[in-house]
Amino acid sequence: MNILTILLCLLWSSASLARPISYVDGHTLMANSGPMADSIYWHYTPNINYSVGLDYQRDKVSNERFPSARFTYLINRKNTDQSQRNLYFKAGVGLNNINNHFYSLAGDWETRRLFSSFSAEKSSGIGYDMFQQSIKVGVAPYLGDYGDLHTWLMVETKKNDLDNERITYPVLRLFKGGALIEMSYHKKTKWDVHLMYRF
């Protein structure tokens, strides 16, 4: 069951990587590589209120492949001079098996110095259902200007109802221009690397 839990976490983890809606007409390409699965996720933003995308995952254990379609809707956004706050609804469904699906509520609040996000997600596959909650907080050790290398030091904690165990781990996020890399490590899941490019 633990392996399944870890796999599920990895399968849907790229959804919480960064803002799931870009600027209008913007494309985002994400790649994730972890000990249990690799994935590629592309999404397009036709309207500032939603994005649509395709996700393709390869399970390293079973070598099975899971293509899926995703949709993200911006429920609410609040901009201030110093911050942005977002609330999203996300959903995804497997293209070769609609029993593989998920839906979630996610939110973030960010300034140039501080970051926080949460996610509550229900996912289902063949023979399982899982509810997972996660919280991520971060701080930028320095404030870079546009085009500089930006660094975030973060901590993420997750808990699901399958093994009812909370895992907490450090996350390092670096980004410059349209490119982002995020790395995390936990003794159970080992290294997990996300790459993202927005264009």
Next chain:
Amino acid sequence: MKNLFLLGLLVSSSVIYAEHHGQHGMENMHSHEGHLHNEMINGKTLKVDAQRFDKFMVDIDNHVVAVVSVQGMVCDFCARGIEKTFGKDKRVSKIDVDLASGKVLLAFSMAVDVDEADITQKILNNGLNTTDIQVVGK
């Protein structure tokens, strides 16, 4: 006749004063303590980083600059989106995004009418809000 002469003098002096002080031409701008301050015709005070503004103006002559104040611009992705969006607009000659001050500078040729509603919509298409637009150099 004397009254007419005095009235004419008053009107012409007002016009000359307005031309020299009321317009928000870039040549009237002055910087101190790192910021550029200029009293605009509408009574608002323009504040932009002086060094940044000077650098922006280096290779553009005969242009007006829209100084756009933006809310929610907290990361490089926001800035990149703005640069890409306005980069597609052939009317915009040069773009500068200042994350620290939440200001976007857009240079337009003098021959172009600056469409503030279009600027506001493009900023909105990036998920951000425009709180103010000051057009400098008209």
